[in-house]
Amino acid sequence: MKRPTLLLCSTLLLSTLLAPLTSATEHTNQTVVGKLQNSALKSDLAYKIAESLTVEVGPRLAGSAENVVAVDWAEAKLKSLGFDKVYREPVTVPVWQRGTASASVISPFPQQLVISALGGSVATPASGLQAKVVRFDNLAALINADAATVQGKIVFIDQKTERHQNGSGYGKSVGGRVNGAVEAARKGAVAVLIRSIGTDHDRMAHTGLMHYQQDVPRIPAAALTNPDANQLDAILSRGQEVTLSLNMSPKELGNTTTYNVIGEFTGSSKPDEIVLLGAHLDSWDEGTGAIDDAAGVAIVTAAAKMVAELPQRPARTIRVVLFAAEEIGLLGGKAYVAQHASDMANHYIAAESDFGAGRIYRADVRVNPAALAAVWQSLSGLTAMNVELGDNxxxxxxxxxxxPGVGVPVASLRQDGNDYFDYHHTPNDTLDKIDPEALAQNVAVYAVFAYQMAQSTLPLRPLPKK
Structure with missing residues (x-):
């Protein structure tokens, strides 16, 4: 019974020590925070950055020629904004080309369907394939199905994506996209179609990454637009067997090297300690990657620039990391963790913008529980921008x-995602979906967060155990 008592005493002691530290140090920055917030809210820098990336580069699938242009663009942009240090770190990525994709109902009611190949899918035979369709409400229903009902057929996973501000509906339905081909192939299916993981009613399919397993046959995988999924469901509801024709021509072209692009504004007194602001540079190849993730690139880059323009630099270095190959499996993030394993202890806290350009409505953190109240006190200025202080x-x-798996504290600055999955991974992900005023609010929130964390004297480690 001594250990809980000791732990409680230690926590109380730390909290007692933090109280004067917080009042003496953290709140000396509030005047600076107010000015920083005001200047960020009035700035159009982030919109100009997002416009530049979507217009001058456009789609930039990892491994593509366009992604090479994006890396060059990012390096040049960070240098033009006056970052003290700009550099690249290599990331090995697979090269996949989409090719073409078409589908049609052969019987009983012949008509075309609109589809998009899922990222990483194999092709059909050159002449296409034709097979009967079997429908499932969700991935779990497919997993529990009798293999005899699936053998030789095209599986149709018809799970709708719920609309939520925090995007939680995506998590409920994305399993069909990621794992549908594996589970369908286990039972002998010849292909898989999913209802697009999206909340829209547009006749535009949502692409996205899917997976294969070495011990399971690789079958073609594609997404139907939501209206076409409705149409196929209505045809199946007539009670007749439905035959589809599917023709897809994606290609795998081996591996290549791309790069994480990194820019730093050096801290004034603790230059070896890092406040990391992240976004991802790559995008899918059908839209121009505006909300996913030119907006994030613009937000974190502009926020860092705003902090750097203050009369006095904060203590810690602010590092902007524009990650490679997020869309195809967080490959840039994994490379970053491996390449920086020896200096993870110097990462004070990190946050990433990758959920569009909606206003930030809530901030959550994952930090030392004993420091949590003091962290919220230091970030209390966010409430002036209608940002709720959330959980740990x-x-x-x-x-x-x-x-966090390697001990680094993190924050989630949560954006309003009510309409994010209307456009996510579609040709409709274009610059007009970004509201300049909402984008500026994001920059202000990230700038205040980055400044306060770069100045903080709070012990953010160890992280809470899960």
Whole structure:
């Protein structure tokens, strides 16, 4: 019974020590925070960066020629903004080309369907394939199905994506996209179609990454637009067997090297300690990658620039990491963790913007529980921008979600995602979906967060155990 008592005493002692530290140190920055917030809210720098990336580069699938252009663009952009240090770190990625994809109902009611190949899918035979369709409500229903009902057929996973501000509906339905081909092939299917993982009613399919397993046959995988999924469901509801024709021509072209692009503004007194702001540079190849993730690139880059323009630099270095190959499996994030394994202890805290350009409405963190109240006190200025201070269970964003596993504190600055999955991974992901005022609010929130964390004297480690 002594250990809990000792732990409680230690926590109380740390909290007692933090109280004067917080009042004496953290709140000396509030005047600077107010000015920083105001200047960020008035700035159009982030919009100009997002516009530049989507217009001058456009789609930039990892491994593509366009992605090479994006890396050059990012390096030049960070240098033009005056970052003290700009550099690249290599990331090995597979090269996949989409090719063409078409589908049609052969019987009983012949008509075309609109589809998009899922990222990484294999092709059909050159002449295409024809097979009967079997429908499942979700991935679990497919997993539990009798293999005899699937053998030789095209599996149709018809799970709708729920609309939520925090995007949680995506997590409920994305399993069909990621693992549908494996589970369908286990039972002898010849291909898999999924209802697009999206909340829209547009006749545009949502692409996205899917997986194969070495011991399971690789079958073609594609997404139907939501209207076409509705149409196929209505045809199947007539009670007749439905035969589809599917023709897809994606290609795998081996591996190549791309890069994480990194820019730093050096801290004034603790230059070896890092506040990391992340986003991902790559995008899918059908839209121009505006909300996914030119917006994030713009937000974190502009926020760092705003902090650097203050009359006095904060203590810690602010490092902007534009990660490679997020869309095809967090490959840039994994490479970053491996390449920086020896200096993870110097990463004070990290956050990533990868959920569009909606206003930030809530901040969560994952830090030393004993320091949590003081962290919220230091970030209290966010409430002036209608940001709720949340909980201590943050993941940190796409690649940044890898960092708590190696002990790095993280924050999740949560954006309003009510309409994010209307456009996500579609040809409709274009610059007009970005609201400049909402984008500026994101920059202000990230700038205040980055400045306060770069100045903080709080002990953010060890992380809470899960």
């Amino acid at each position: 269970n943050a993941r940190g964003g796409s690649e940044v979600s890898l960092l």
